[in-house]
Amino acid sequence: MRKQKASGVITIYLTLTLSIMITLIVTTIEMARVSAAKAYSERVLQTAMESTLCDYYLPLFERYHVFGLDIGYGSSIADSNLLVDEIRKGIEVSFLPTKDDPLSNLLLQNKTYLICNPMLEELSVENIHYITDLDGEFFRKQATSYMKYQAAADGLEYLLDSAHALEKTEKANLKFEEKMKVEQEFMLIDKDILKLMELIDGIKIKDNQIECKKGKPKTLDSFTKKLLSTEPTMENTLINHSTIFDSLKGNYLNYPNQLNSLKDSAQDVMERYRTAYENAVRQREEALLSLRAERADMIKESKDKPCDTTKIDARITSLEQSPITIDIYVLDSLMASCNSINQKMNSFLNTLKEVKEKANQALSLVQKIKEARYKAQDSKNSFLDGLNKAREEIGDALYEELSKSSEEMERYSNPEEKGIGIIKDIVSMEETLKQDIKVLDEVERYLLPNMTYTEEGYAAWLSKVNLIHTSLDHFKLDGLAFDYSGVNFSEEKNSILKAGKSLISDGLLNLVLEDVNSISKAELYQLELPSFTAKKSPEKSSQAENNIKNIMNTEDREDITTTGIGSYGTDALGSFANSLVEELLFQAYENEHCTYYLSEGYKPGQVLQYELEYLLYGNMSDKENVSSFINRLILIRTIGNMISVLTDANKVREASEFAALVVGFSGLPFLISVVKYVVLFIWALEQSLVETAAMLLGKNVPIFSMKDDFVVEFKDLANFNKDGITKKAKDYKTKEGILSVGYKGYLQISLFFSNKNNQYYRMMDLIQENFRYEYEDTFRIRNCVVSYRAVAKVSMPEQFFSLPFAIHREALSIHGYLYLAQKAVSY
Incomplete structure (x- = not known):
């Protein structure tokens, strides 16, 4: 029997x-x-x-060629929600192109076979960057991107050549600054020597x-060497200048003559008193x-009768017992004489106190000078070592000028050298001052009683006076000597400085300027x-002028907190700190979009006319910035010209001769040196005023003036004025074939060396204020966005079936799938 197979298995x-x-x-389709x-x-x-x-x-792009999305949208306050709304509109147009058609919208919602139906x-937006952010870098990048590199290259060679020339000047100034600082230390010693001479x-x-006054020195009544034991002569006063001695000789005090005169007066009082007393005794005896x-x-007349002599006996007894009385007028005269003596003696003692005070001050000053000599050694050694190393860099001419006072520096700073400046022997001077102060201290310890016309009073007074006299005999002037041989009293004083x-x-x-x-x-x-919002402070408007005034007052300063002319050069010339290419690109941008003082025409709709000057200084007014x-x-021109005059032997010689006349001492080398440099600075300044006035007329001047370029002569210095400056400026001619520069050139160089971040923000200041003036007052450049990031949450319906196993749980929503879309954009 055949076995039957099950049916439907294959199916x-x-x-x-x-x-x-x-x-x-x-699933693949759904995931796709x-x-x-x-x-x-x-x-x-x-x-x-x-x-x-x-x-x-x-307008921001058309005029200044930078992009910025103003999210103020007509308001002065930025609103990111308005930006979100604009993005949302753009997204929804793409997601639902027929959203405004109700029928189409319904079909789009019902047709579930559509591959995508996002919602x-x-x-939200985040990480919004404005054009003012990042210290102005967003603005700079757009500005420099706009400029062609060829525009920067065109000015590169000129700026670099100019910068190189200024850099060499700056290096020379650094050495001169060191020289001035060291010499100011020694100058303070010279000034202390002058104070010591006065004391x-x-x-x-x-x-x-x-x-x-009238060619003769003025003098003081009180000074250390006032006390003499004999009449003053040039020898015993240690004054080796006849004119000075003639002015001083009436101020000395011959203390033996003074004390002897007082003792004579006291003795005369006693003699008068004794005479008056003897007269009074004689008169009483005569009365008795x-x-x-x-x-x-x-008794004789009463004969044998009793005689009453009681009264006359009482009178005799009373007269015998009464003290000797001197006439009141005589006593008054004696008292007046004693008071006069006491007043004169007190005046003498006060003089001694003043002398002691001056001696103490002088001793302190001597010790200060000795201490300053030690301190100056390190500064001197450092300067001379640096100068020798920089010889090749600064050139032989300037090296020779700066090293001129090296021998004097060695002498001043050598503690073994007794002579310093016009002091003949500072060691002996210190010893003598200590001895004299000791003598005057001893005199003060004597308690001098008042002179009276009694024998006891006179004896006590005379004893103390003799002690004072004996002590003062030990008061000496040895070592208190200055060398006045190099003193002159020329009437031409300070004319150039004033x-x-x-x-x-x-x-x-x-x-x-002809018309300010x-x-x-x-x-x-x-x-x-x-x-202002970025906390960019304006530059100090008066700094350059203050620097010039400070230099002019160098010889009046009592400290060395400032460092002279060189430091001003360093500050004025700036330094190479930023990218060369970036600086040149941005500077080319500034040149294209800004005007300056000599601009032939100004653009419509600009608030300030001198915009490049504003970029440099940032002050609120045109006048502040251009001034x-x-x-x-x-100042910059003066610095360069100062180096030029320092290397010109003829100019240095003329200034040195005048400085010696001003100081009046050939023996104070550093005071003379500082005054010489101030005179040279004035010369350099006056040449600079002419050059600056010429530049303001549109002319060019050599970036470094040589001696043949100077149009100001020494004879002009004392009578220089605005009319002279204007005339020389109009006649000024620039030589061909040399590196020359004009007003705008220096403006470019200064901008090139100045702080770039400050320039970025000041450029944005100008943009904002110009647009507020020309277009709308609500415009704020701080509201202009250059980049931002947006995050969108997007959902889409499930088309076939859900994929919970393939999609993260957080990516699911009631509409189906939920996912993030993130993007960033920028100009």
């Missing part, structure tokens, strides 16, 4: 196989659908975000020189004799400027 297996295949196919929807959503998000960037602030669930010899000092004779006559200080008293700007009132009066308001730059320009 079941085929069905199961088919089901598995269909499931696999549908999810992946496609996610990629599609990211592209839609990217497109929508890029569409928002297309809505950039058009935007949530949308010891009583010669009046004013403005670091002997104060004179008369009374006794009268009593005898009474003229220089007077010249700049009304401000430098007024000297180089022609300067623009335009101003900005600081409150909402990007630079600050002009002052800086004068």
